[in-house]
Every structure is written in C-alpha cells, then in structure tokens.
Amino acid sequence: MGMLLNISSMIDALTRYVGRAIIWLILAATLISAANAVARKAFSVGSNAFLEIQWYLFAAVFMLGAGHAFLQNAHVRIDVLANKLSKRTRMYIDIGGILFFLLPMCYLISSFAWPVLMAAYTSGEVSSNAGGLIRWPLYALVPAGFALLALQGVSEVIKRAAFLSGAGPDPTLHETDAHDPLDTGHAHSAQPASGEVNK
Template identity: 35%
Template sequence: MTNHPRPGGRTRLLVLADRIDAVVRQIGEWATWLSLGMVLVTFAVVVLRYAFDIGSIALQESVTYMHAVLFMLGIAYTLGRNGHVRVDILYERLSRRGRARVDLIGTLLLLIPVCILIIWLGWAYVAESWRVQEASRETGGLPAVYLLKSLILIMPVLLLAQGLSNAVRNWLFLAGMDEALPSVDGEIGRA
C-alpha cells in the first residue's frame, strides 16, 4: 500500500490502522489453528472412549474452550477481512463511496456502541469469575474457567480496535485518500 504524505496527519492514521489490522490479523491467524486442535482432540476423545473405554471431562471441555476461543478471537479478524454476513438489500448497488458511508455510519452507530456495552455489562461478570478463580463444575474438568470468561472482554476490545481501523479507513477514503480502502479482493490493511 502506498502511503503518500497528506496534510493533517492522515498518513499517521493510516499507519495506525495498518498496525491495528496487523495485530488483529496475527491473532486471527493464530486462532484459526484451534480448528485443527478441535478436530484432533475430538478424534482423541472418540478413540479413547470407544476403543479404550476411557473418558476425559478435561479433554471434552478443552474442545469447548478451543471453540469459544476460535470464535471470540476470530470475530475481529473476520470483520477485518470483510467476511461477516450482510443482509444485502441496497449495499451492493451502492458506489464505493456509498458503501464507505454505510460502513462508517454502521461502525459509529452500531458496532462501537455495542462493543462498549458488552465491555460495560461483562466487566463485573468477568471480575467475579477472576475473584473466585472460577473452575469447572465437573469433577476432572478444566480449572481456569475465569480465563475463558475473559474472552467476554477481549472479544469486544479486538472488535472495537478493528472497527476503529475500518472507520479510519472509510473516513480517509471519503476525505479523498483512495489508497485508504482495500483493493477489490476485500483484504484490509495489507502491510
């Protein structure tokens, strides 16, 4: 991506958006490996259960943990790749500038407030889980449920960061910086 000097610090904003995108992309790419982990652990659970008559609550719960981590960390990654499902009535018919306006307004009026609300409502819930060092209710289950519940706060923070990056890109594009938006392939923030 070319980064031409512009007045008013726009290039700094674009650099910040690129950095946010890179961090979210790295976390998302790491999280995708959990899908392989889920398959392997599920296979192990089945083999242990039916071939050796051995059950493991911890292994079964680990699949649930990996599933939660995969989705909670993958949400921002998917937003950054423009991969979320849209109910498209008019969006595809709009010009690129029209779509940038819709995306900017949607981010500012919907995404950011919802992320802030999730953080606000989830804070006490996660804090209480940490306070009591919440563990699995199942005998032999995984001990660190409080770490899993921390995703309730991590997910909206990552989503908020990616949303801000997208908002900056759309704002810069609407202000005349064509290189702020991704190319047609939908990939945002290619460093």
C-alpha cells in the same frame, strides 16, 4: 491522515496475527476430539476436561476471529440493498454503523462481561462437571474478543474516511493474501469493478 493510516496499518497487522494464530486452535480441537473419542472407545477412559477444552477452543476461535472477519470484509451484508447505493454512500453507512452501533455494542458487552470475569477469577470458579475446567479463561474471551473487534472497527473507520477524502484506496477491495490461511475467498480483486471508481 497519514498518522491515522499508520495506526490503521498497525491494527490490521495485529488482527492478521491473531487470525493466523487462532487457526491452530481448530487443529488442536480436532486432535483433542479424536484422541478423546479413541480413548473412550478403545480404553473406556474419558474426561469432562477433554470435552470442555474443545468448547473453550471453539469459543476462542469464534470470539477472537471476529476482528479478522471484519478485516477480510467477510461479515454479512444485505447485498440486494447495498448494491443499489453508490460506493461513497456505502462508506458513509459503514462509518455510521461502526461509530453508532458496533463500537458502543463492543463497549457495553465488554463492560458487562468484565465483572463476571473478575468474580470468576477471584473465586476460582470451576465447571460444575466432574473434572471440569476453571471458567475465567473462557469468560476472558468475551472482553478480549470485543476489544479486538472494536480495534478493527476503528481501523475500518480510518480507512473509509481516507477513501472518502481521496487519501486511501477502497478498503473493501483488497489483494487476496496468498499466505493467509483464514482468507475464505471473500477478499476481492484490488481492481474496482467497472463504473465503481467515480461513484
């Protein structure tokens, strides 16, 4: 289990690195949007490329940030049901959901997206809009994003299995990273709620 936990830690580190890097894409998209608006209004100058790069940057944040949201336990849960289950039961449900739904979904979507990406790269597909951008970098975000999400899924399975075997802490309760700009407040205190320990 120790080796698996080391692998999980490496995956988590990669996920945090990607999460912290892509936040700058939001700033870039904001600056490009502002510059484009000023250029259009003040100088009557504009380009479809400026509009499309904003879409690309938004897509990059959305796709590449999914794994980070999973790491931070920020994904949506049906709390009205989950809160009625014991901690161990929730862990088993999480493991089953990751193994039988999340990982196969990531594989299927990536396998369908890959031929589209390669065709666009080979043909040099460009946006149909005048002055538009090449398309393959946008298509590449799909397999890249789902690969990162699948990796984080593997890490979460390891951490939950470690918790169930008594070899690791509760992965859904962790210290808030004060240096993490993407922490949305979903991270909980490292101390479990009263009565959670023995469930």
